[in-house]
Amino acid sequence: MTNQAENKSLQKLANLQRQHKGLINLMPLQTGGMLTDAAKKALTEFGDGYSVCDFCEGILCNVTNPPIRDFVQELLPQFLGSEVATITHGAREAKFMVMHSLAEPGNSILVDGNRHYTTVVAAERAGLNIIEVPNSGHPEFRVDVNEYAQLIRKHTPKLILLTYPDGNYGNLPDAGKLGGIAQEYNIPYVINGAYAVGRMPISMEEIGADFIIGSGHKSMASAGPAGVLGMKRKWEETVLRKSGKYSKKEIELLGCTIRGVPLITLMASFPYVKERVKNWDEQVSKAQWFSAELEELGFKQLGEKPHRHDLLHFDAPVLYEISKRVRERGYFLYKELKERGIWGPQPGLAKSFKLSTFAADRQQLGFVIDSFKSILNKYS
């Protein structure tokens, strides 16, 4: 790197600004992770490194000032419907922790065909074979949990995992029925609720799962990266096992995990998040209305219908046709929407696109629908 290039790079770091500020946000990864005012305040209050650890006596989750202990040991298990809870760097790190604790290299695990890519990568990191329950394919991509039973008998996996909902189609498979199957075969059952916990009511106990995983930055109005992991008490000694040399320190957490700002925003937003899941019916109704309006424009909603989640995926052949003949290619949709104050579909994709209606109200979504109409008119 030349001196000149270095200086240029350093200058860019002096004033980091986000381009997507103040836009109507429909980005599926982001709509559940927007900070509350309380979280924004906590962010600056505890910004300095290790400032959440002022009064640590050796265990992060036991710190009483700020009230981490209350949050992790009381509020979180109640919210998750779990007997025990802890905090993690994110959903993927929680999945790895559980896999690494319950299975040995060479073992198999059984997951749904709509699983997030990190489920596969976490299994690879733990040296595990992945068996997948296929989805039903285009256009609904449904996962039928009844298919787990046969594959459990065939492969005797060390655990089963269900993505609820998946991030691609926003499908909600029958998690409760899979709980019954897991109990029948006495096999540990992990719910990856990265897009459920903090958005919609969900209870590990009611589902009959052994583990429930949530994502702070995806669905709990938290800065990233942050995750939560709930479990039955019987797994505490396995997953939260202590070091042989340091009796306070949990091995899978390497002593402690989110020792900083992501934790404080997770905590500060929690009272709001706990309330907002009660509005889930309206969220679903809003998503269904929006989806119907976009289908009127010629887009085709993939995934379950009627849809029961704010994550929406549309096939959009008409946009693809436009992208083939315009200068901006696949970026034209991103550009057109951004000019109208809307941010959502990933830049560069136009054959199909994903949106989330979670953070926008009906008036904003009405404006989004009108914007799609005017974009289609402009290029038709």
Add this chain to the structure above:
Amino acid sequence: MTNQAENKSLQKLANLQRQHKGLINLMPLQTGGMLTDAAKKALTEFGDGYSVCDFCEGILCNVTNPPIRDFVQELLPQFLGSEVATITHGAREAKFMVMHSLAEPGNSILVDGNRHYTTVVAAERAGLNIIEVPNSGHPEFRVDVNEYAQLIRKHTPKLILLTYPDGNYGNLPDAGKLGGIAQEYNIPYVINGAYAVGRMPISMEEIGADFIIGSGHKSMASAGPAGVLGMKRKWEETVLRKSGKYSKKEIELLGCTIRGVPLITLMASFPYVKERVKNWDEQVSKAQWFSAELEELGFKQLGEKPHRHDLLHFDAPVLYEISKRVRERGYFLYKELKERGIWGPQPGLAKSFKLSTFAADRQQLGFVIDSFKSILNKYS
């Protein structure tokens, strides 16, 4: 949890405030992690979950807006004296990544007796045996790197690790000499520089190490948790190996690590951090002067003398004697210092205490010395 208890817990989350604001900060874990103004600004700019990922095309370290690619692929390797660099959740997570990639369960690794507890816990998580090169014991606790050679021959460890400096005494063993030993025996050599990288000049290449690890929240003016990992290019395929199913995704990073605010503060503070390491001589001189002044008061500095780092550890029998006869017991020192606007020694400890002079200037340290004098007078 009763409704009343729950409401009380939720209320506590509504207004999270840090007690140790605006104090002279001597807390060893914190003095290198205080945010710059640029980092404070970036914190709110990129506070929302996943906002650093607006323009991600599949690899966090390739994102150009904000300029993560420049930072990780150009600036960071140059700063670390490494050929390749990446970002991690922290130093402990970097240690685990390297151990998990280079060694198999049942293998041994060789580390210094002053290693951080997380070195042990990371090894336990990876299923490794730990062999330790003992330190010289009280009062200097020195590690003689010559002792590695014999233990390498005896145990054929998969890697060796040196803590430089250690967090307990601030000792700086002869890292360069160990580089020669590592090369002689052709054994991968990891420098844990959690208290070096970002405080003092350090170069993996000059030391002759294979890996160098730093901590954002401990020493790089970053929010927590954040870490950096530099390595020789020959280790890239091992430690940063890609998923078999997702060719862009690094297995040990589970796809990506600090996807949020800790990364943005690490980047925003970097230009300042890069400059501040040039003032290291003054930092050392300040620490030596402060240490000599405290020894005048009857405290005994442990670790190397003359001391070459801002981390200081003092035996303080006189404080212990006081703590036995006052109402606050071991907390009296914390309370007395806090009343004077000083925060540093861990609450509850008085037999010995640790301080860091890194963040305070000479005038502030003069006030700290006077405060210790007046506390000793008060109770004598």
